[in-house]
């Protein structure tokens with residue numbers, strides 16, 4: 320075409336060079352790249368374009384990702400976590416190997432670091448202690464040494480609500496002052512903790528109250544696993560006894576079946592697959608047999624459909640998958656879950672069919688919020704069945720009556736409509752239970768407690784917090 324084979328400007332970086340932005344060479348290349356070397360009517364040569372391309376790759380390598388404006392193509396920006404002023408390191412969220420490395424860096428020899436990390440890890444994740452002084456098999460002289468260098472963090476409880484149906488909801492705060500939520504839902508045969516992965520969310524699902532909030536930042540592994548630990552604190556679910564002298568009676572009672580907190584769903588604030596590394600690291604701690612020891616079969620990660628991350632989720636975490644489907648046509652899902660404009664229903668269902676570990680014994684859950692006159696017709700139900708069959712998905716469908724929040728753009732479908740929808744799916748041989756709404760007397764819809772708290776004055780929150788602390792004695 321128009322391309323020559325020489326570059327107009329030999330001062331530009333040569334093929335394969337990556338100039339530093341801000342250097343003279345970089346500035347020249349930048350101007351060059353911006354103008355496409357379209358000087359005096361000449362067209363860029365192949366070499367010109369190569370150099371411009373090389374430069375732009377250099378820029379990309381040196382520039383942090385920025386969010387793409389708009390709803391449908393969010394790029395999460397992991398904001399810096401403000402380090403603790405006292406310089407101590409929070410051990411919660413760290414695997415045993417990392418704790419050993421930190422102990423070695425702080426001055427212990429390799430053998431001591433390994434031994435102490437094993438003991439501390441057990442106290443942290445199996446016993447749930449939050450004070451080094453309680454680690455009774457660690458020498459008394461060693462405990463202050465640990466306390467000077469490390470902390471055992473928990474998210475701060477800003478507000479706690481208790482529904483008449485037993486549902487409990489907490490508004491939590493990170494050490495650098497950002498609020499997020501956690502919900503515990505007890506049932507006859509299980510107790511499920513709904514855990515958040517981000518403060519706010521980028522995805523703007525229209526039925527979701529959290530979707531009205533901006534993403535503030537990703538939660539760290541410590542802040543994610545810290546929710547599970549905090550729930551166990553609140554439920555009084557840590558075994559007593561000591562690592563070296565176990566309380567046998569208590570150990571016997573402390574079985575998975577005897578626990579209140581039996582299941583975890585990554586279904587709180589945020590899209591977990593947009594905070595993949597931290598969610599994976601936190602869930603590995605939750606699943607570790609030497610620690611919180613919750614089976615991967617009891618953990619479910621819910622995604623709105625971040626298709627490119629789903630395979631890694633199955634391979635690297637291996638937990639159950641839930642998908643926020645909520646609609647079966649492009650038009651309606653584009654509206655309800657705007658991420659659908661980027662990863663459409665067909666791509667999503669293909670990724671579900673390929674999800675590692677999915678089988679009839681470990682079905683993929685499709686969450687479907689029932690919205691009056693929007694996604695709840697007989698045709699919608701039939702199309703849902705058709706799609707599940709088309710992709711041969713080992714699936715179950717959870718029908719969720721919409722829990723409205725002030726200003727919500729939807730209403731909940733009628734009980735008769737929900738029942739009819741459920742019957743159609745069920746008659747096709749697919750399980751489609753209707754979820755009983757929980758915690759309707761408290762702000763239990765995702766994100767509601769945070770918003771309600773923001774309406775309260777800071778002094779009122781401080782007063783509630785002080786009362787809470789006093790009541791804990």
Ligand code: SF4
Nearest residue numbers: 520523524527530589
């Ligand atoms: S449903 Fe989940 S992904 Fe969608 S806006 Fe709410 S928190 Fe974000």
